[in-house]
Amino acid sequence: MYTSLLTSRAPSVSFRCTKSSKRRHGGIPMREASAHRDIVVACAGVWKIFGQRVSEAIEAAKRHGVDKDEMLARFHCVIAVRDVSFAIRRGEILCIMGLSDCGKSTLVRHINPLIAPTEGEILINGEDIGACDTKRLRHISAAEIAMVFQNFALLPHSTVRDNVAFGLELRNLSKMARWDRAQRIIEQMGPKGWEDRFPSELWGGMCQRVRIARAMAVDPSILLVDEVDEPFSVLDPLIRRDLQSQFLEM
Template sequence: MSTATPENVTSTTTATTATTPEDTPVFSVEGLWKVFGSKAHRVPADPELASLAPAELRARTGCTAAVRDVSFDVRKGEVFVVMGLSGSGKSTLVRCLTRLIEPTAGSIAIDGEDVRAMDKTRLRELRRHRAAMVFQHFGLLPHRTVLDNVAYGLEIQGVGKAERRERAAEVVAKVGLEGMEHRRPGQLSGGQRQRVGLARALAVDPEVLLFDEPFSALDPLIRRDMQEEVVRLHREEGRTMVFITHDLSEALKLGDRIALMRDGAVVQLGTPEEIVGSPADDYVREFVRDVPREQVMTVRSAMRAASADETGSGPAIAPDATVSEAIEAVARTGSPARVMEGGRCLGVVDHERLLGVVAGTQQGAAAGSAHSAAAAGAENRSAAGAEKSKEVA
């Protein structure tokens, strides 16, 4: 939903980066393990066992490592997507964040507070007030109306009836269900029921929304509508979201950053553009092989330094414009497009470089301009993050 600049290129070591109180991550996860099986705690503690492939680990110990040495930060106001195929560990990971599943090893913090050290009272407060979960299966109360289902979390919190119904009505309208307040779940479509589940989570005004594959059971058109709803809510509210999905197109559409998992480990963490443009390994490369690069890559990856006679002519586009948008602008005018930010020309993109990005042969701006130096630094940092991801894997 937003595109990284060189200043916010990610690596899997962000959990250890020094921060000020203003930019403390909402969630900070470091060295997280969840192992199922007898004597599970010995797996993270033993480097030899920790390095075994999943099948070898099961054969040696009878244990399954659903989450393996995972580290990341979730920044305030971002949509952080955890993506992977079935069995990759993504749903286990999100449940560990609020200890719906107890981690085996590692640390989890929310706003700097140690989640693993929370007692039952503090943990209950976390789940009720600070991090709300939206599940694939809606879990609505069939005998209650839409309004009362949405107000249920507020009722659990002890909010008075009049206030909770008023707040619930506001949220019902926000998710597009106005006029359906008095229907029951059985009278709703799948997409409408999922909107009720989303409204119920929003009603308690959580700091972060945790989505566990909420749309995977919906029909494609309804699923697209719900994705647009998430995009709209994020744009209007800027609420922090952690979104679990197995669908790459959904991850690319929704995510500011994506953590791609395989066999319990994060194999790459980065923006959609970084993952599509610079896959960390053959597994990621195969994952993104059929993605239309021009729809994901931005003109930052294609621009070159502008000559003196190019800075004042040609169509102007933003640095976060997609390559597809730039191709249209260049084709329409027949001249290179200027990449403009704050009234300053950062560079230009022409037909040849744009097609190079589409073909996967153009990776960055040409050397020699100030931007190309910044882009090179960004690529180095991204490569360092990819190497760390391989170590995590």
């Protein structure tokens, strides 16, 4: 079930909050969002500008609504995310849609959290990640979050089982425990019977199942999927429906 559908034809991801006087995460005041146990991800006024002259660039964007092309011409900066606010509750699926280059992947990478915003606040399970040091960020990323990357290939020299178990290595599980968990996920998500094969022996839909199984294996509280398309779109319709319901169940 897609509970929110956000579309943006603007040149950068831009979901504006309705009330601008206070920082709000998707309509929920920040203090409430941090205390709200049900809210797993909350963003308030998140901006990301790439380049050297980011302070001038953000000022111009805020004061004069400078768009992406003008920003590039005047400041040699790329505006990727523009004042985004939202909150996601436990069990909710948020789908971010937009034209190519509008900033979807950049926004998702903030939640991982692989990059820091130029401005704005991000809460993961109530914790302000802007206030975390690198060690804490790494811990949050490993313990809470899994991501299916847009272009992240499988490890070519590892078997399907090892690929699925990959994320569990970061959690210091023994090899047996990793394989056990990987096997259980492969039995649910597939591709069952292909555990000892290598990625070069698989085809498109199977690779996708392994990538999703790898993310699910760590049992994340937050699963980020950065895909050009719906994650199961490469699979044939019957398998797709099956996996979609298993995915939602999990």
